[in-house]
Amino acid sequence: MAINAGIQQGRSRRDREWSRFAGIRQCNNIEDFRSMARRRLPGPIFHYIDGAADDEVSYRRNTEAYERCDLVPNVLAGVESIDTSITVMGQKLAMPLFCSPTALQRLFHHDGERAVARAAEKFGTMFGISSLGTISIEDIGSTISTPKLFQLYFHKDRGLTNSMIERCIAAKFDVLALTVDTITGGNRERDLQTGFTSPPRFTIDSLLSFATHPVWAANYFTHKKFELPQLKDYVKEGSNISVSVGDYFSTMLDQSMNWQDAADVRKKWGKQFCLKGIMSVADAKRAADIGATGIMVSNHGGRQLDGSRSPFDQLAEIVDAVGDRIDVICDGGIARGTHVLKALSLGAKACSGGRLYLYALAAAGQAGVERALGNLRAEIERDMKMMGCRTVDQLSRDNLKFR
Numbered sequence: 392m393a394i395n396a397g398i399q400q401g402r403s404r405r406d407r408e409w410s411r412f413a414g415i416r417q418c419n420n421i422e423d424f425r426s427m428a429r430r431r432l433p434g435p436i437f438h439y440i441d442g443a444a445d446d447e448v449s450y451r452r453n454t455e456a457y458e459r460c461d462l463v464p465n466v467l468a469g470v471e472s473i474d475t476s477i478t479v480m481g482q483k484l485a486m487p488l489f490c491s492p493t494a495l496q497r498l499f500h501h502d503g504e505r506a507v508a509r510a511a512e513k514f515g516t517m518f519g520i521s522s523l524g525t526i527s528i529e530d531i532g533s534t535i536s537t538p539k540l541f542q543l544y545f546h547k548d549r550g551l552t553n554s555m556i557e558r559c560i561a562a563k564f565d566v567l568a569l570t571v572d573t574i575t576g577g578n579r580e581r582d583l584q585t586g587f588t589s590p591p592r593f594t595i596d597s598l599l600s601f602a603t604h605p606v607w608a609a610n611y612f613t614h615k616k617f618e619l620p621q622l623k624d625y626v627k628e629g630s631n632i633s634v635s636v637g638d639y640f641s642t643m644l645d646q647s648m649n650w651q652d653a654a655d656v657r658k659k660w661g662k663q664f665c666l667k668g669i670m671s672v673a674d675a676k677r678a679a680d681i682g683a684t685g686i687m688v689s690n691h692g693g694r695q696l697d698g699s700r701s702p703f704d705q706l707a708e709i710v711d712a713v714g715d716r717i718d719v720i721c722d723g724g725i726a727r728g729t730h731v732l733k734a735l736s737l738g739a740k741a742c743s744g745g746r747l748y749l750y751a752l753a754a755a756g757q758a759g760v761e762r763a764l765g766n767l768r769a770e771i772e773r774d775m776k777m778m779g780c781r782t783v784d785q786l787s788r789d790n791l792k793f794r
């Protein structure tokens with residue numbers, strides 16, 4: 392019975408064995424998963440997830456920013472049953488945190504996006520898939536029935552951009568997020584040092600790293616060939632030539648992208664539309680003006696412009712300016728349930744994150760992501776009770792004090 396249930400959910404015997412071996416019950420927080428991912432992944436792949444731009448200052452600040460203010464709880468609030476659900480960009484989610492879109496997931500675990508999507512579905516939250524996803528739009532559309540976001544890159548090849556939008560409409564995706572902070576590639580020095588490319592290029596150094604991670608290597612080489620199904624019909628060489636993500640941003644994306652292009656994408660899409668990577672108040676207002684229904688306040692997890700402000704530090708100003716016109720999402724740096732509560736107290740409608748589930752995916756596939764989301768959900772529930780809040784909208788700036 393249990394085996395059948397596992398197979399129905401698409402998890403193979405090997406996956407179950409892997410998760411048992413992985414000892415993910417010992418993983419109580421994101422740092423635990425990060426350590427496990429570091430052990431499991433070849434160096435170049437771990438550092439692709441873990442790294443950021445230049446000196447990685449923004450990356451560190453994204454989390455540190457949450458530590459510069461304190462929660463002020465209320466008590467005696469009758470919190471035996473609480474409701475952590477929220478509605479963001481028209482999607483009802485069971486928890487106020489969702490999975491940001493991230494590239495290349497089958498490099499991290501052979502089930503890739505399918506594992507993350509299924510875990511997100513179990514927790515009633517939204518799953519975001521990247522233009523650089525390794526599972527197709529159609530596959531994800533038929534795998535889960537919970538809210539789905541597609542992250543769009545704006546390519547020079549308009550046929551490619553339009554084909555992604557049309558495929559998302561056909562696969563009944565709910566939200567389109569246009570990423571606006573990758574106008575050129577960030578300077579990710581760890582990737583330069585390791586020579587990371589997608590798919591992996593086999594140099595002497597990288598072969599050594601793969602040889603010392605035989606479980607990863609066996610899974611990579613015995614599962615379906617790596618590809619980028621959103622791109623492959625439009626890239627002359629197919630999507631199996633090794634390129635760095637920086638090269639992709641700099642050569643395939645359209646640096647002339649402007650507000651009119653964003654408005655045109657919104658119009659073509661016609662449903663819930665979000666700009667991902669908004670940081671200034673002026674841009675937040677323009678996003679509302681072109682009819683976006685959400686913005687992800689984000690510096691791409693510190694992977695693009697190092698030295699840019701953290702999303703949490705920038706949140707209050709943006710909420711004050713446009714919070715009554717558009718859903719504001721705080722993206723990045725989240726490592727604890729209390730971080731989510733702090734962002735919601737400032738007026739974010741929801742939070743989102745990438746590495747918070749990616750380390751867990753690398754550690755143990757779907758079971759890992761479920762454990763990571765489960766830990767965060769338990770923290771959010773526990774923290775809401777200790778804050779004296781029965782519903783998310785009871786959190787307010789009265790609950791927060793900056794030092």
Ligand SMILES: Cc1cc2nc3c(=O)[nH]c(=O)nc-3n(C[C@H](O)[C@H](O)[C@H](O)COP(=O)(O)O)c2cc1C
Nearest residue numbers: 440491492493494521570691692723724744745746
């Ligand atoms: C390995 C990795 C790959 C990513 N790929 C994409 C991508 O393809 N498209 C995109 O818009 N953002 C991408 N992001 C950024 C995430 O969507 C998100 O903004 C970021 O991870 C938030 O920071 P956090 O990792 O601290 O939560 C990526 C992030 C990581 C860590």
